[in-house]
Amino acid sequence: MMLLAFILQAIRIAVPYLLAAAGGVMSERVGVIALGLEGLMLSGAFGAALGSYYGNSPWAGLLGALVAGTLITSLLAIATIRFRANQVVVGVAINLLVAASTRYFLRLVFDSSSNSPRVPGFGGEGVSNVMLSSFMNPVVWIGLAALPALGWLLYRTPFGLRARAVGEKPEAAATLGVAVNPMRLKGLYLAGALASLGGAYLALDQHQFTDGMTAGRGFIALAAVIFGRWEPVRVAVACLLFAGAETLQIQLQGAQLVPSQFVEMIPYVLTIIALAGVVGRSVAPAALGKSE
Numbered sequence: 001m002m003l004l005a006f007i008l009q010a011i012r013i014a015v016p017y018l019l020a021a022a023g024g025v026m027s028e029r030v031g032v033i034a035l036g037l038e039g040l041m042l043s044g045a046f047g048a049a050l051g052s053y054y055g056n057s058p059w060a061g062l063l064g065a066l067v068a069g070t071l072i073t074s075l076l077a078i079a080t081i082r083f084r085a086n087q088v089v090v091g092v093a094i095n096l097l098v099a100a101s102t103r104y105f106l107r108l109v110f111d112s113s114s115n116s117p118r119v120p121g122f123g124g125e126g127v128s129n130v131m132l133s134s135f136m137n138p139v140v141w142i143g144l145a146a147l148p149a150l151g152w153l154l155y156r157t158p159f160g161l162r163a164r165a166v167g168e169k170p171e172a173a174a175t176l177g178v179a180v181n182p183m184r185l186k187g188l189y190l191a192g193a194l195a196s197l198g199g200a201y202l203a204l205d206q207h208q209f210t211d212g213m214t215a216g217r218g219f220i221a222l223a224a225v226i227f228g229r230w231e232p233v234r235v236a237v238a239c240l241l242f243a244g245a246e247t248l249q250i251q252l253q254g255a256q257l258v259p260s261q262f263v264e265m266i267p268y269v270l271t272i273i274a275l276a277g278v279v280g281r282s283v284a285p286a287a288l289g290k291s292e
Contacts, residue, residue, distance in 0.1 A: 014243030015143035019198030020221035022146040023191035030187030031167040031287040035091025038218025039098035044196025049209030052119040069196025116209040151232035167285035
């Protein structure tokens with residue numbers, strides 16, 4: 001029973017990682033560095049809280065998340081694809097911009113510097129078991145299906161073939177009639193939608209937006225992308241591994257067997273160890289970070 005509870009909690013925690021990492025895989029497969037995942041998730045979380053609050057429906061919250069994610073993705077696309085700015089600098093700027101702007105609009109809209117009022121979330125209120133109630137949230141199932149579906153899209157469809165081509169050999173793709181920048185734009189908007197849904201899950205699951213609530217999950221999702229070597233199935237396994245570490249952290253904190261400061265380090269230490277063992281041997285898409 002304890003093992004089952006651990007697995008259910010790990011899956012629940014893995015959902016935002018899975019969605020953000022799916023966005024990261026898509027973005028980097030078309031050649032755009034996914035350093036802005038944290039900002040996309042945070043904007044999605046705020047958009048979800050705003051949409052759910054004013055629309056009085058979690059479905060309005062999802063729509064708000066997608067709108068917010070689209071706006072931030074548009075900024076990213078204009079800077080990296082239209083003006084060919086350095087993608088690392090743009091990613092860092094997006095993260096800083098979203099962190100500051102959500103804090104500003106939180107105070108402007110909700111007159112609070114820390115969190116929004118309670119907003120409607122998806123079902124499960126009548127279910128006594130909190131873990132099982134989470135699985136009544138459709139975003140959980142979208143998260144679980146995101147990376148397998150992305151794997152099918154990348155390796156079984158013409159769209160996926162073109163996406164991988166512009167991320168590996170854009171010059172060769174262009175000679176075969178593939179429009180590189182429009183293809184990258186499509187991949188980037190899909191990535192933004194997935195990452196913003198990851199943020200929406202956090203806000204709707206907790207029934208509110210909290211300042212900085214993504215708490216580095218976008219960076220851990222990016223680590224999972226690298227650890228999984230840009231292959232959707234491997235990335236999904238990496239996300240579950242990191243979610244398992246976070247679940248262990250929560251349970252150890254409850255047991256109070258070790259000082260809390262050491263327990264809080266577990267997910268991040270695991271991330272560093274995982275990347276230290278794989279980065280030298282992993283091969284990123286050849287055109288990653290390069291303008292056409």
